[in-house]
Amino acid sequence: MARLCLTEAEKEQKKRHIMDSSVELMATQGYEHTTMQQISKKSGVAIGTLYLYFNNKLEIYTALFEEALDLLESTLNVASSIPATDTKARICLLLQSYIHFYQHHNHQYRILFSGFFGKNAKANENVYLKNRIIKILKQLEKPIIKGVEEGIIKPCDTFELVISLWAMFDGVLMLPQKTNITSLGDQFQNYYTYGIEIILNGILIKDESKQK
Amino acid sequence: MARLCLTEAEKEQKKRHIMDSSVELMATQGYEHTTMQQISKKSGVAIGTLYLYFNNKLEIYTALFEEALDLLESTLNVASSIPATDTKARICLLLQSYIHFYQHHNHQYRILFSGFFGKNAKANENVYLKNRIIKILKQLEKPIIKGVEEGIIKPCDTFELVISLWAMFDGVLMLPQKTNITSLGDQFQNYYTYGIEIILNGILIKDESKQK
Amino acid sequence: MARLCLTEAEKEQKKRHIMDSSVELMATQGYEHTTMQQISKKSGVAIGTLYLYFNNKLEIYTALFEEALDLLESTLNVASSIPATDTKARICLLLQSYIHFYQHHNHQYRILFSGFFGKNAKANENVYLKNRIIKILKQLEKPIIKGVEEGIIKPCDTFELVISLWAMFDGVLMLPQKTNITSLGDQFQNYYTYGIEIILNGILIKDESKQK
Amino acid sequence: MARLCLTEAEKEQKKRHIMDSSVELMATQGYEHTTMQQISKKSGVAIGTLYLYFNNKLEIYTALFEEALDLLESTLNVASSIPATDTKARICLLLQSYIHFYQHHNHQYRILFSGFFGKNAKANENVYLKNRIIKILKQLEKPIIKGVEEGIIKPCDTFELVISLWAMFDGVLMLPQKTNITSLGDQFQNYYTYGIEIILNGILIKDESKQK
DNA sequence: TATGAATGAGCATTCATTCAT
DNA sequence: GATGAATGAATGCTCATTCAT
Numbered sequence: 001m002a003r004l005c006l007t008e009a010e011k012e013q014k015k016r017h018i019m020d021s022s023v024e025l026m027a028t029q030g031y032e033h034t035t036m037q038q039i040s041k042k043s044g045v046a047i048g049t050l051y052l053y054f055n056n057k058l059e060i061y062t063a064l065f066e067e068a069l070d071l072l073e074s075t076l077n078v079a080s081s082i083p084a085t086d087t088k089a090r091i092c093l094l095l096q097s098y099i100h101f102y103q104h105h106n107h108q109y110r111i112l113f114s115g116f117f118g119k120n121a122k123a124n125e126n127v128y129l130k131n132r133i134i135k136i137l138k139q140l141e142k143p144i145i146k147g148v149e150e151g152i153i154k155p156c157d158t159f160e161l162v163i164s165l166w167a168m169f170d171g172v173l174m175l176p177q178k179t180n181i182t183s184l185g186d187q188f189q190n191y192y193t194y195g196i197e198i199i200l201n202g203i204l205i206k207d208e209s210k211q212k
Numbered sequence: 213m214a215r216l217c218l219t220e221a222e223k224e225q226k227k228r229h230i231m232d233s234s235v236e237l238m239a240t241q242g243y244e245h246t247t248m249q250q251i252s253k254k255s256g257v258a259i260g261t262l263y264l265y266f267n268n269k270l271e272i273y274t275a276l277f278e279e280a281l282d283l284l285e286s287t288l289n290v291a292s293s294i295p296a297t298d299t300k301a302r303i304c305l306l307l308q309s310y311i312h313f314y315q316h317h318n319h320q321y322r323i324l325f326s327g328f329f330g331k332n333a334k335a336n337e338n339v340y341l342k343n344r345i346i347k348i349l350k351q352l353e354k355p356i357i358k359g360v361e362e363g364i365i366k367p368c369d370t371f372e373l374v375i376s377l378w379a380m381f382d383g384v385l386m387l388p389q390k391t392n393i394t395s396l397g398d399q400f401q402n403y404y405t406y407g408i409e410i411i412l413n414g415i416l417i418k419d420e421s422k423q424k
Numbered sequence: 425m426a427r428l429c430l431t432e433a434e435k436e437q438k439k440r441h442i443m444d445s446s447v448e449l450m451a452t453q454g455y456e457h458t459t460m461q462q463i464s465k466k467s468g469v470a471i472g473t474l475y476l477y478f479n480n481k482l483e484i485y486t487a488l489f490e491e492a493l494d495l496l497e498s499t500l501n502v503a504s505s506i507p508a509t510d511t512k513a514r515i516c517l518l519l520q521s522y523i524h525f526y527q528h529h530n531h532q533y534r535i536l537f538s539g540f541f542g543k544n545a546k547a548n549e550n551v552y553l554k555n556r557i558i559k560i561l562k563q564l565e566k567p568i569i570k571g572v573e574e575g576i577i578k579p580c581d582t583f584e585l586v587i588s589l590w591a592m593f594d595g596v597l598m599l600p601q602k603t604n605i606t607s608l609g610d611q612f613q614n615y616y617t618y619g620i621e622i623i624l625n626g627i628l629i630k631d632e633s634k635q636k
Numbered sequence: 637m638a639r640l641c642l643t644e645a646e647k648e649q650k651k652r653h654i655m656d657s658s659v660e661l662m663a664t665q666g667y668e669h670t671t672m673q674q675i676s677k678k679s680g681v682a683i684g685t686l687y688l689y690f691n692n693k694l695e696i697y698t699a700l701f702e703e704a705l706d707l708l709e710s711t712l713n714v715a716s717s718i719p720a721t722d723t724k725a726r727i728c729l730l731l732q733s734y735i736h737f738y739q740h741h742n743h744q745y746r747i748l749f750s751g752f753f754g755k756n757a758k759a760n761e762n763v764y765l766k767n768r769i770i771k772i773l774k775q776l777e778k779p780i781i782k783g784v785e786e787g788i789i790k791p792c793d794t795f796e797l798v799i800s801l802w803a804m805f806d807g808v809l810m811l812p813q814k815t816n817i818t819s820l821g822d823q824f825q826n827y828y829t830y831g832i833e834i835i836l837n838g839i840l841i842k843d844e845s846k847q848k
Numbered sequence: 849t850a851t852g853a854a855t856g857a858g859c860a861t862t863c864a865t866t867c868a869t
Numbered sequence: 870g871a872t873g874a875a876t877g878a879a880t881g882c883t884c885a886t887t888c889a890t
Contacts, residue, residue: 057861163403460881588827592805615796
C-alpha cells in the first residue's frame with residue numbers, strides 16, 4: 001500500500017481518515033476510553049502507522065479539537081454573514097447556528113465540550129486554542145454589544161454575559177447525555193427552543209416603550 | 213482489629229468513612245483517575261477491606277452519587293420550608309440554595325455533575341437514582357407551576373422547563389472547570405448572578421399590567 | 425500466596441529473590457536486553473508484583489549494582505584485615521581479592537562493570553554510588569601511598585595511579601567477554617597472573633639498592 | 637535518481653557514505669540506541685535504501701567494525717615501518733600509535749571496543765574478524781618476541797602477554813567513559829602516560845646488568 | 849472481619865524490517 | 870535502483886480485583 005512519496009494533500013487525507021475514524025470513538029467513549037487499538041481497528045490503519053501521522057494519542061485528540069473549532073467558527077461565520085433585520089434576530093440566528101452545529105456535527109460538538117473537562121483537556125493549556133476560543137466568543141459578543149447600545153439589552157459586562165450564555169446553552173445541549181436519567185424522549189428540540197426563548201427573554205429589555 | 217460481626221450501624225459508619233475519603237479524590241481527579249490504592253491510602257483502610265464494603269470501584273462512586281443526592285435534596289427541602297412572600301422569591305430562593313449546595317458541598321456537586329457523563333455514569337442506568345432525580349426536579353417544578361397559575365410565567369410544559377433551567381444553571385456552575393480557557397478571574401459570583409437574573413428574567417412575564 | 429503482612433525481613437527476602445533472578449539475566453544479557461517478562465518468568469513472580477518491590481526496571485539494576493558494591497567492599501575489607509608482611513604483599517593481596525570477587529561473584533562483577541557504560545548507567549549520575557566507589561578507590565590507595573613513603577613505589581599522584589591500575593585490571597578481567605574473539609581457551613588464570621605481575625612489576629622500583 | 641546498474645565502485649562509495657553517517661551515532665549512542673531512522677536521517681539515504689546496501693542493522697555495525705579494524709591495522713603498520721633504535725622504543729612506538737588511533741579515530745576505537753560486548757557483538761561469532769584481530773595481535777607480538785630474545789623481557793607466552801597488554805591498555809583508554817564516576821578532570825593524558833609507563837616498566841627487565 | 853501481597857490483562861509507544869511503487 | 874509508508878511484535882508499566890492468611 002506504500003506509495004513512492006505522499007504529497008502533502010495525500011498526507012492530509014490520511015490524517016483526516018484517521019481523524020474520521022477517531023472522532024466517533026472519542027466523542028462517544030471519551031478520550032480515556034478510546035484506545036489506539038480501537039482507532040487502529042476502526043480505521044484499518046496499523047498502530048505503528050497511526051504514530052506516523054500523530055506523535056501520540058493526545059495529538060489525535062487535539063487535532064480533532066482544532067478541526068471542531070474550525071467547523072464551529074465557519075458555522076458561526078456563515079450565520080454572521082446572513083443579513084438580519086435587527087439585533088434580536090441576529091442573536092437568534094447565532095444561537096440557532098450553534099444548535100445547527102450541535103445537530104449536524106454532534107461528534108465535533110462533543111469533542112469540543114469534553115475538551116474543557118478532564119485531565120486530557122490539553123485545550124486548557126494550549127494558548128493557541130485558548131485564543132481561538134476567545135476569538136469566537138468575541139464574535140458572539142458583537143451583537144450583544146450592539147444590543148446594549150440600542151438599549152434592548154441591559155448594560156453589563158458584555159463579555160461576561162456572552163460566557164454565561166455560552167455556558168447556559170452548552171448546559172442545555174448536553175442534556176441528552178445527562179438525561180437518559182430523565183424520562184425525556186427524543187424531542188430535545190423542545191429544550192433548545194426553551195433555551196433560546198429563556199435566553200432571549202432573559203437578556204432583552206421587554207418594555208418596548210423604553211426602547212428607541 | 214477484626215470483629216466477628218459488625219452491627220449495621222458500625223458497617224454504615226465504615227462505609228461513610230471510606231466515602232468521606234473518596235469524595236475529594238473522585239470530585240477533583242475524576243472517576244477514572246482515582247485509584248483504589250489512593251482511596252486505600254487516604255482512608256487508611258486496606259484495599260481488601262474496601263471490597264468488603266463495596267463490590268467494586270463503581271459502587272463507591274454510586275454511593276457517593278447517592279449521598280450527594282441526599283444532600284442536595286435536604287438542601288432544597290430547607291429552602292422549600294422557608295416562608296417566602298411570593299412565587300418569584302420562592303424560585304429565587306431555590307436557585308440560591310442550589311448555588312449554596314454548589315459552594316458548600318462542591319465535591320458533592322461535582323460528583324453529581326460528572327455522574328451524568330462518561331462511562332462511569334452508571335447513574336444513567338440506575339432506575340432508583342433516576343427516580344430520585346425526577347423527584348427532586350418535580351419539587352423544583354412546584355413553584356414554576358404556581359407561577360404559571362399566577363400568570364407570572366408563560367404557560368408551558370413546566371417539567372421540561374425545569375429540566376432546561378437545571379441544565380442552564382449547571383452550565384454556568386461548571387464554568388470554573390471550563391474556563392481556565394477564558395480569561396476569567398475568580399469572580400465567578402458574577403456569573404451565578406447573571407445566571408439567576410437571566411433565568412428569572414427569561415421565564416417571568418415582565419409586563420406587570422398583564423398579570424392578575 | 426499472599427501473607428497477612430510481610431515483615432521487613434520477608435520483604436527484603438522477596439526483593440533478594442527477585443534480584444537473584446535478575447542478576448544473571450542482567451549480567452549476561454545486559455540491562456537493555458533483559459525484559460521484565462524474563463525476570464517475571466525466571467523468578468516466578470508476576471510482572472505486577474515486580475513493581476511492588478521495585479518502582480521500575482532501572483531500580484532493579486541499581487539495587488543489583490549497590491549489592492555488588494557491598495560485596496566488593498566487604499571482599500576488599502577482608503583482604504585489608506589480613507596481616508601482611510610488607511606493602512608489596514599487601515598490594516598483591518588486594519589484587520588477588522579483586523580477582524576472587526571476579527571469580528566467585530562474576531555476575532556482580534559484570535553488573536558493576538556494565539554500570540559504568542551505556543545509557544542505563546545511572547551509576548554515573550548517582551552521587552551516593554559515586555562516593556562509595558571513590559571510597560573503595562581511596563582504600564585501595566592506602567597501600568600505594570605507603571609504598572611511595574617506603575620508597576618502593578615511584579612518587580606520583582597516587583589516586584590517579586590507583587584509577588589507572590583499576591582500569592587496567594578491569595581490562596584484563598573483561599577479557600573472557602572480549603575474547604571469544606581470540607583463540608583463548610578457559611585458562612584465564614594465566615591472564616590474571618600476567619596482570620598482577622605486570623602491574624606489580626610496573627609500579628615497584630626494582631633496583632633494591634635504591635630502596636631504604 | 638535511480639540508476640539501473642551501479643558500478644562496484646559507486647556501490648562502495650554509497651556504502652561508505654552510509655557508514656560515515658552511522659559511525660558517530662553508533663560510537664556515541666551505542667548500537668542499541670542507534671535507530672535505522674536516525675541513520676536514514678543523518679545520511680539522507682532512505683530507510684529502504686539502507687537495506688539495499690546492508691541486509692540489516694547489525695551488518696552496518698559489522699562493516700563499521702571492519703573498517704575500524706582496517707584503520708587500526710594501517711595505523712599500526714605505519715608505526716611498524718618507522719625505524720626505531722631498539723626494541724623498547726619499538727614497543728613504545730606501538731603503544732603510542734594505539735593511543736593515536738584512540739585519539740584521532742575515537743569513533744572507530746569505540747566501535748571496536750563495544751564490538752566485544754553486548755548482543756550486537758557479532759564480532760564474537762565472525763571467524764573472519766576473529767582472524768584479523770589475531771593477525772593484528774601477532775604483529776604486536778613481534779617486538780615482544782624480540783624483546784624476550786634480547787633478554788629485556790622475561791620469557792613467557794608472548795601471545796598471552798600481548799593480549800594482556802592490549803586488555804590493560806583498553807581498560808585505561810575506556811576510563812573517560814567509566815569515569816564521570818571518579819573526580820577526574822579532562823587530563824586523561826596523565827592516565828595514558830601511567831599506562832605506558834606501568835606496562836613498559838612491568839614487562840621490561842630493569843636490572844640492566846642482566847641484559848646484553 | 850480485615851488484610852495487603854499477588855495477579856495479569858491492558859495500555860501507549862517504539863523500531864527493525866518489508867514491499868508496492 | 871531508490872523510496873518511505875506501512876507494519877505489528879515487543880516493551881515497560883498500571884491498576885481493579887482476588888484470595889490466602
